[in-house]
Amino acid sequence: MNRRFLFVLGSSRPDGNTELLAREAAAQLPAEVEQQWIRxxxxxxxxxxxxxxxxxxxxPPADTTAGLLLDSTLAATDIVIASPLYWYSVSGHTKRYLDYWSAWLRTPGVDFKATMAGRTLWGITALADxxxxxxxxxxxxxxxxxxxLGMHFGGVLLGSGSAPGDVREDTDALTRAKTFFAQEAPLARFPHQRA
Structure with a gap:
């Protein structure tokens, strides 16, 4: 299967620091890697x-938001959660999307857990700290x-930024963005699991 990245943008505003950092990382992907962006x-x-x-x-029917997100998620080899840090976790939009994963686990004919196993989850966030x-x-x-879900976890690319465009001043994050998706993502483990 050719790599296909789904970028799930969880910010309530367009072109925020998290999205800017995600687009910087995505620009480093090879041209043949398909990208889908959903705000x-x-x-x-x-x-x-x-x-x-x-x-x-x-x-869910394909012409609904839930159907679009389910189909896009199932079609992706790599899912990138690009969510600003809100109260020390993902945004409300992002949390709701992840809540729907729970429903998709029980959706007939989807086999969500088996389908997602072996794929890769990535995170990108900007924080004001x-x-x-x-x-x-x-x-x-x-x-x-x-x-x-038995997925690989590529980690989270962190950037610093509060006011619009601040992340462009975080040269360390911009440097990490250049190679973020080039790394081999290990199989995710719960903190209490041993390798």
Missing amino acids: LAEHPLPDFVDLRHDSDHVR REPSVADPLVGTLNNSAAY
């Missing part, structure tokens, strides 16, 4: 309803989601 604010998902114990799970450890909850959310 969640332009494709809002309805509130997630947990129907785990109900039996009426159906595949120079201390990278404040992003640990965001990193944990993505790592643990990847581990649960």
Whole structure:
């Protein structure tokens, strides 16, 4: 399968620092790698309803936001969650998208967990703090989601920026962006698992 990147933009505003950093990293991908960009604010998902114990799970129609996101997620070899750091974790738009993964696990004919196994999850975020450890909850959310599904986890590219365009001044993040997707992503593990 040729590599196909899905960039899931979780910011509530276009062209924010996280998106700028994601586009810098994406510019380094080879031309033959297909890229799809979805801005969640332009494709809002309805509130997630947990129907785990109900039996009426159906595949969302392709012409709905949930259908678009499911089909795009299933078609990707690499999923990039580009979410600003909001209250030490992913944005609300991003969290809702990840909540839908729970529904897709039970969608007939999808076999979401088996399909996602072996694919790669990446994260990109901008934070308004120079201390990278404040992003640990965001990193944990993505790592643990990847581990649960048997995915590889490429880590999180962190950039510093609060006001629009600030990340362009973070030369370390811009340097890391040049090789971020070139690294081999290990199989994700829960923190309590041994290698």
